[in-house]
Amino acid sequence: MISASRRAGATGASDATDASEAVAALRAAGVGRGSPVSVVAVPGVGVALAFGDGGWSGAREPAAVLAEAEAAVGPRWVWWSAHGFGAPPGIEAAGAGAPRPGLPLCWDLxxxxxxxWGGHRDDPAAVWAGARGLPVPPPPRRRRTDGQLDLLAFVDEDPDGGRAGDADEPLGPDGQLRPGWVEETLRGAAAGGVELRLARAGRFARLALEVMAAQERALRALPDPRARPTRLPLAVLTARAESAAELLARELWRDGLPVHRPTAEATIAALAGPRPRDGAGEAAARRARDAPVLRHLGESVDLRNPASVRAGLRAVGIDLPDTRQGRLTALRGTHPVIEPLLAWxxxxxxATTYGYRWLDSHVGADGRLRGQWRGSDGAAGRMTAAAGLHNLPADLxxxxxxEPGHRLVRADLGQIEPRVLAVVSGDPELVAATRQDDLYAPVAARLGVDRPTAKIAVLAAMYGQTTGAAGQALRQMRATYPVALAYLDAADAAGRAAALGQAPGAAAPSERGPGLPGAGPSLRTFGGRRVPLRALAADEEADLGRASAAWGRFARNAVVQGAAAELFKAWAVTVRQELVPLGGVIVLCLHDELLLHVPAEHAEQAARATRSALAATARHWAAGSRARFVVDIxxxxxxxDAKA
DNA sequence: GGCAGGCGCGCC
DNA sequence: AAAGGGCGCGCCTGCC
Incomplete structure (x- = not known):
């Protein structure tokens, strides 16, 4: 991977192959004859692309084709986007045939x-403009389809009125990517026969390489914040881990989370009653649920309307600013309505979110719970999951x-965020605390408080909470861990300054690395992810202090949460590599926790590999730091059964 | 009728 | 005086 990327990075587009080379490579690999394009392999540079028209013809399996191409070009895979439109089939096989230690060798543009650049936006036009330093074109309009978010509607406008002949030319006269060109190519939908498709494939490969080279240059231009940088710049490591996380996201969908349906049915029945037979039964169940609460509040209260609940509570002498769980639990025992309301x-x-409907729509006939996974959100960069995979109630x-003959391996990073804070801030006292299995014990000792208070203080520092017991302990935190607190305060100040439209202070993490012209204020996480900030909107200026403080807290949290997400993903995709030869898969990623599904006879080995993968990941990610990371398995x- | 936003809550 | 970050989801209201 290194040599391939150096070649591409050093000489840029001039080193990229042309269409004829791609065609030759395809033919040499024996694919594409009289069939839709399946794989484009570009020897010497190391790009392989799968096409999305399902055209795996003949006896070849995608995995076999990819393995063959990998043998020919080396273990480097580049694809435009692993999710959404035209996602290439078969990329799960990349790196799976010949797993090697470390990160999968792939690059998701x-x-x-x-x-x-940060944020959610990653449509081809934006990716291209970002790589070429062009103004980012307006976002494509999203077409509403039945729940599918990944189909985009392309505005059918040609900048030159469609007179410029070659519809297969990817770039317009302004240098921008033509709307839909990449998507059409990936779908294999471009008109014409195999020859034309192959020609497009060559152009596509050249575009992809050019974007990759530009991205890698930009990543290498970011300062490496580690105490002792290694040969692979941290931002490049982040890019590779993020790319592999997109691969992992597809595998999480493919494999699903194994759910024992009878147990799920029984659990739901115990909590929300038996499965309603019809609409009338559902309405009856609702009334039965409501009755114990309405007995105290009166039949006119609508429990599903927070304003009505609040009014109803006021009528019985309970005046609350809102009706959240925390407010209600504080009033336990003071009024007979509280307990039934909490139970309701x-x-x-x-009944509504994790009931029978959820089970029916998300758990397949194979007993796997499937939801859409994304490698990163638009804020600090954590993974996201739909279908309740990230917020499954503990009861379920x-x-x-x-499955029979298998085991779940649950691996939970201990106190990941404060340990990450120690690394990214370099605070020597906090680094010292990471030597302990329980980080909060030495913190409590240094602060002279009990462990629960120490924990609150640490979390308060990272989340920006300043009230109650946290406020007091926070002052001690600031005195005891000044370097860590200064790091958080700088991020906080940058967030607030951006909100107020001011230039950030010199100490802010946003000052790391080259700016992005016209891209607005931002921070960068330890691993190099850009976190966009923004100035307040006009309607927020009525409450200037409060609104800007919210951005301060967001920024304070983002530098810790984002860095933790980067470490987590680098660990997760390293574990993924280790599991392949064991026949195991990752079935859940939960921010600081991995759930693996492994043949029983390999469970112990998977557990050992998971532990060693953390050590290996931390050695690179936190090179030069003496901070320690721990995992409970x-x-x-x-x-x-695994809950500690 | 569809959509956006607020609320509340599940998990981290 | 008060001031906790992120996500997805379902319910409600209000708006067009």
Whole structure:
């Protein structure tokens, strides 16, 4: 990978292959004859692209084609985007045939674009403009389809009125990518026969290489914040881990989370009642749920309308600013309505969100719970998951169970955020605290408080909470861990300054690395992800202090949460490599926790590999820091058995 | 009728 | 005086 990228990076587009080379490579690989293009392999540079028209013809399996191409060109895979439009089939096989230690060797242009620029946007036009330093064109309009978010509507406008002949030319006269060109190529939808498709494939490969080279240059231009940088710049490591995380996201969808359906049905029944037969039964169940609460509040209260609940509570002498769980639990025992109302909330959550409808729509006939995974959100860069995969109620975890002959390996990073804070800030006192298995013990000792208070103080520092017990302990934190607090305060100040439209202070992490012309204020995480900030909108200026403080807290948290996400993903994709030969897969990523599904006879080995993968990842990610990371691992049959 | 936004809550 | 970050989801209201 290194040599390939150096070649591409050093000489840029001039080193990229042309269409005829791509065609030759295709023919040499024996694909594409009389069939839709399946794989484009570009020897010497190391790009392989799969096409999305399902055209895996003949006896060849995608994995076999990819393995063959990998043998020919070396283990480097570049694709435009692993999610959304025209996602190339078969890329899960990349690196799977011949797993090697470390990160999978792949590059997702859209994912790396999001690292460099931040935010959600990664459509081809934006990726291209970002790589070429062009103004970012207006976003494509999203066409509403039945729940599918990844189909884009392309404005059918040609900048030159369609007179410029060659519709297969990817670039317009302004140098911008033509709307839809990449998407059409990836879908294999461009008109014409195999020859034309192959020609487009060559152009596409050249575009992709040019974007990759520009991205890698930009990543290498970022300062490496590690105490002792290694040969692979941290931002490049981040880009590779993010790319592999997109691969992982596809595999998480492919494999799903194993759910024992009878257990799930029984659990839901215990919490929300039996499965309603019809609409009338559902309405009856609702009334039955509501009755114990309405007995106290009166029949006119609508429990599903927070304003009505608040008014109803006021009528019985309970005046609250809102009706959240925390407010209600504080009033336990003071009024007979509190307990039924809390129970109602819990049952209602199961009945509406995690009930039979959820089970029916997200758990397949194969007993796997599937939801859409994304490698990073638009803020600090954590993974996201739909279908409740990231917020499954603890009560339902009993239904997450290994298949016969398998085990679940649950691996949980301990106190990841304060340990990450120690690394990114370089605070020597906090680094010293990471030597302990329980980081909060030495913090409590240094602050002279009990452990719960120490924990609150640390979390308050990272989240920006300043009230109550946290406020007091925070002052001690500032005195004891001044370097860490200064790091957080600088991010906070940058967030507030951006909100108020001021230039950030010199100490802010946003000062790291070259700016992006016209891109607005931002921070960069330790790993190099850009976190966009913004000035307040006109309607927020009525409450200037409050609104800007919110951006301060966001920024304060983002530099820790984002760096933790980067470490987590680098670890996760390293674990993924280790699992391939064991026949295991990752079935859940939960911010600081991995759930693996592994043949029983390999569970112990998977657990060991998971532990060593963390050590290896930390050695690179936190090179030069003496900070220590810890992972708690349990081998279980049900997820609920693993709760520490 | 569809959509956006607020609320509340699940998880981290 | 008060001041906790992120995400997805379902319910509600209000708006067009």
């Amino acid at each position: 859209a994912a790396v674009h999001r690292v460099l 909330r819990k049952a209602e959550r199961i 975890r009993v239904a997450v169970a290994a 349990a081998i279980v049959r049900r997820w609920s």
